[in-house]
Amino acid sequence: MSSPPREVALVTNPLAGRGRGARAAAAALPTLRAAGVRVRSLTGGDADETLQLARAAVAEGVDALVVCGGDGLVHLGAQVVAGTDTPLGVIPAGTGNDAARSLGLDQRDDAAAAVAAARVVAAGRTRRIDVAETAGRRFVTVLAAGFDARVNERANQMRWPRGQMRYNLATLTELRVFRPLPYVLELDGTVLRTDAMLVAVGNGPAFGGGLRITEGARIDDGLLDVVIIEPITKTDLVRTYPKLFRGTHVHHPAYRHHRVRQVTVAAPGIVAYADGERIAPLPLTITVEPSALTVLVP
Structure with missing residues (x-):
């Protein structure tokens, strides 16, 4: 207090x-x-x-x-x-x-x-929470580094329509052409090579207005939550999307979850977004800064 x-x-x-x-x-x-x-x-x-x-x-x-x-x-x-x-x-x-x-x-x-x-x-009334850092920038919520990042990138290149419809159209357009990508991740020193639809690095549990992609992430545990969605069909991706709002996608067989203090993410053709903001092209190294931010809370 x-x-x-x-x-x-x-x-x-x-x-x-x-x-x-x-x-x-x-x-x-x-x-x-x-x-x-x-x-x-x-x-x-x-x-x-x-x-x-x-x-x-x-x-x-x-x-x-x-x-x-x-x-x-x-x-x-x-x-x-x-x-x-x-x-x-x-x-x-x-x-x-x-x-x-x-x-x-x-x-x-x-x-x-x-x-x-x-x-x-x-x-x-204050509380101290973690922040994540990459490319000289801090972020509070989630870094997107896959299909979701490609949607953001495509939407930012569009002049029409405006608002949420722009992202809906970008999602449909990207879904037609997107293919799983080859990722190389280094998770606290352990190298993992895998094909995936997306990789998300969470300081908090959600992005995109309540999409709980990194379900279970806590903003004060000193850890990053790395979620990998391995290759699934486009139909399955569309069916799984509503589960993100409830966090029940964690039961999907393509879902993988790691908790780390540092992760390096590399994949071709991806520009990462964090807190909805354009950050930089991959590869990126993301680290956690425990208790680095004081916030006013209820």
Whole structure:
């Protein structure tokens, strides 16, 4: 338990969740101010400017960095405060909100949820969680390194349609051409060679708005959860997809699960994504940083 913050920097992505970011910030601000919290509102023109504004506010000594948006904004906040004593607060207002879900925050899309999250910030209760690191970037949820990453990459190259439909179309397009890939993984020094549909490295259990791909992963156990889905038919992949929301895909015979402190993932033609953000092409080495991030929690 830490003391309630006196001043916070509130970073907002007004476009998050098709405008939910702006609406959530408007609902949260009066609650924070009523609790006696001074608020610096920060909104950059792009991710780089937002990152610089957040870093400047933390350097000037705000008591907490609070992000109002989705997993992408949580990802940005982790780059700023992981490895420091400045806590990160989250007001969920994105499409997926998987990081916020792992912290036990209200996921409803309404003003009441934003007010509840603001009260969590004002109360000042903290918890330390792990982050994962790769290619000089920290991430909080899951790194995608297979079929799912190819869908993200294809969707980012499309100009139409917008929103979730873009990802639906990218999924259908990628499904027609995707083939299992040859992977080489080094799991805490042990080399594994296998063909797979995807490899996911989880700090937390879910990505993509509640897809529990790394079911069982804990954000404070000092370990990474590496999930491998070995080759399955496209029909089987489509049938298995709904099970990801319940975490019951773990019973599929093609499912493999390893817990490690470090993993190197190599496969041809894959650009990895983490927290929904484009990271870098494989190969990548991912390590865990135990208890590196202080977060504000209910």
